[in-house]
Amino acid sequence: MKSLNSKLLQPVLDALPDGVYITDAEGITITVNKAYEKITGLQRHRVLGKHMKDLVTDGYISKSVSLEVIREQQPITRVQTLKGDRKIVVSGNPMFDEDGKLEFVISSVRDVTALLRAKHAEEQLEQILTVRKEYGIDVDVHTDKAGVLTGTNTRLCYKLAEKVAPTDVKILIQGETGTGKTLLAQFIHDNSLRAEAPFISLNCAAMPEGLIEAELFGYTSGAFTGASVRGKEGLLDIANGGTLFLDEIGDLPLSLQAKLLKVIEENKFLPLGATRFKTTNIRLITATHHDLKVAIAEGRFREDLYYRLQIMPLDLPPLRQRQDEILSLLEHYLTHYAKRYNTQKTLHPETSEVLLHYKWPGNIRELMNLAERLVLITEHTEILPNDLPESIRPLMTHCDPYSSESLKQQVSNLERELINNALSLYGSTRAAAASLGINQSTLVKKRQSLLATRNDKS
Numbered sequence: 001m002k003s004l005n006s007k008l009l010q011p012v013l014d015a016l017p018d019g020v021y022i023t024d025a026e027g028i029t030i031t032v033n034k035a036y037e038k039i040t041g042l043q044r045h046r047v048l049g050k051h052m053k054d055l056v057t058d059g060y061i062s063k064s065v066s067l068e069v070i071r072e073q074q075p076i077t078r079v080q081t082l083k084g085d086r087k088i089v090v091s092g093n094p095m096f097d098e099d100g101k102l103e104f105v106i107s108s109v110r111d112v113t114a115l116l117r118a119k120h121a122e123e124q125l126e127q128i129l130t131v132r133k134e135y136g137i138d139v140d141v142h143t144d145k146a147g148v149l150t151g152t153n154t155r156l157c158y159k160l161a162e163k164v165a166p167t168d169v170k171i172l173i174q175g176e177t178g179t180g181k182t183l184l185a186q187f188i189h190d191n192s193l194r195a196e197a198p199f200i201s202l203n204c205a206a207m208p209e210g211l212i213e214a215e216l217f218g219y220t221s222g223a224f225t226g227a228s229v230r231g232k233e234g235l236l237d238i239a240n241g242g243t244l245f246l247d248e249i250g251d252l253p254l255s256l257q258a259k260l261l262k263v264i265e266e267n268k269f270l271p272l273g274a275t276r277f278k279t280t281n282i283r284l285i286t287a288t289h290h291d292l293k294v295a296i297a298e299g300r301f302r303e304d305l306y307y308r309l310q311i312m313p314l315d316l317p318p319l320r321q322r323q324d325e326i327l328s329l330l331e332h333y334l335t336h337y338a339k340r341y342n343t344q345k346t347l348h349p350e351t352s353e354v355l356l357h358y359k360w361p362g363n364i365r366e367l368m369n370l371a372e373r374l375v376l377i378t379e380h381t382e383i384l385p386n387d388l389p390e391s392i393r394p395l396m397t398h399c400d401p402y403s404s405e406s407l408k409q410q411v412s413n414l415e416r417e418l419i420n421n422a423l424s425l426y427g428s429t430r431a432a433a434a435s436l437g438i439n440q441s442t443l444v445k446k447r448q449s450l451l452a453t454r455n456d457k458s
């Protein structure tokens, strides 16, 4: 182990406000300073002479920046989390001797927990102000009256919704992202006795805990640093008399779940910083794409709240289970965007076929985005399969309905593409062959002969 002149060096290191950790070129600890002991809680005598690898194995530290520096032979900076959620920034620097050989690694360690907290608070405040500004413009009363299309699998859901809309029964809508949960909530509101009052929607997954709390419950003046002097009404106030739609309710933090339960049970809530409860009269509709039963089992969601919210559960199936709606929706949105962009578009039957069998992971929102994109970028009136983005027609590149190639050649093209796709996905001929259900030698032979056919052609 190399040594530094520690008699001289140690007092200097101990006077520094940042933590310092020094190892030799092998990763053996030479010294640490007092600030390091204070920040990490690790005593010097525990680490001196120890190899960084052993400190990681023994659980003293989670990851060693010094070892990374030794491996990479260059400076490296990492943010690490210590016990109790403290955040530190570790910057490791290599020191080389005159011959360019690594001699020491000197790492500085800075506790940035307080700094990050301040930054987080600042960002939260900024977000509150932004959201407020947006709400001032268009959130109070939702006026988007896009035509609602229903097929066999959604008709029942909309029928039930229509039936219970005039009551105040609490509804939990379940469905993947983009399946139309917000539209259904708006439909219920529009068909309720509260239709003239505001429909307010809040996505619980989109905001940090502090911000959701301030938005939902509002706050009094001086409730927290940076709060407006006049305080602010919460959405529970703004939605009074109308409907509050809480999207992604499964992401509502546990502390706020307790507060929401009080609103449901007693129509009461306490704004941040307030000493008196306020009352409100809202109809609550919630939505989730998570399985809340799993969240309950994992302790992330209150069971009592779940049973209060899902008195009337409504399920919106994903678009791939609503095949009879896909073409009507496409036609509806192609016409809608064609009108907006002053053009005309239709789908070639082959294109309809591809889209009908596509899985639509982003559901109706994805379909709308695709319709707009196709209207904008397709130059001809009839949209062909090749106009579709690659992600939708991964194996369609060579299936051109106007192709002059023979069936045999087109099949070879498709085979070549399937093999190449599997090879790039799985990386080895053995794994690619297994994924295609053939043995490795067959794949290699097929690939060679397909390459030869292509070369013959060109």
Ligand SMILES: Nc1ncnc2c1ncn2[C@@H]1O[C@H](COP(=O)(O)OP(=O)(O)OP(=O)(O)O)[C@@H](O)[C@H]1O
Pocket: 146, 147, 148, 149, 150, 175, 176, 177, 178, 179, 180, 181, 182, 183, 184, 247, 289, 329, 364, 365, 368
């Ligand atoms: N049945 C339908 N007919 C026509 N358009 C629909 C239908 N359902 C949904 N849409 C449209 O699809 C888009 C996505 O719907 P919406 O925002 O309601 O989905 P969501 O499930 O709430 O999504 P997220 O979970 O991501 O918030 C909206 O623009 C909506 O108007």
